[in-house]
Amino acid sequence: MENTSMLREWFERVDSEKTGNITAIQLKSALAVGNLEFPLSVVQQMIRMYDFDRNGTMSFDEFVGLNKFLLKVQQAFSDLERGLGYLVPDDVYKGLVKIGFSLDSPSFYTVCEESF
Known part of the structure; x- marks a missing residue:
């Protein structure tokens, strides 16, 4: 998903408590909506990689950064497959x-x- 408004909608759908941050379990759910299934341990690692404020959760901006990385990975491997x-x-x-x-x-x- 590249469109910021679509990403915002996607993020807000899983931010059920409306805190502006999502947990690893919520991120796992968000990724699953986009047909990206990862074990919880991998999702927790994604949060550690993109949790720039080190609060243990992922903000929308951090989510956008992760999304850009995942798209880059997906494109790189798609080109090679x-x-x-x-x-x-x-x-x-x-x-x-x-x-x-x-x-x-x-x-x-x-x-x-x-x-x-």
Whole structure:
């Protein structure tokens, strides 16, 4: 979702207490509305990454920042997937580098080998 007014509506829908901030559980619900399913532990990590005021929740502006990042990730991997429905480790590595991660190539491939 790129449109700010749509994001605001999306955010306000899950900010049930109208505090201007959402919890990890509320963020998980908001992401699910956009067909983005993540384990709660991953959503909690997203909040830690984008919780710039360090209050343990996510404000609308922080939510917008997270949304921009998720769109960037989605686009990077969509460009690499080539209609196959999956990514090989080389594609994952390229995608992560494309969105700005600095990775040690041998370590990355070691983790991939151990995971599969």
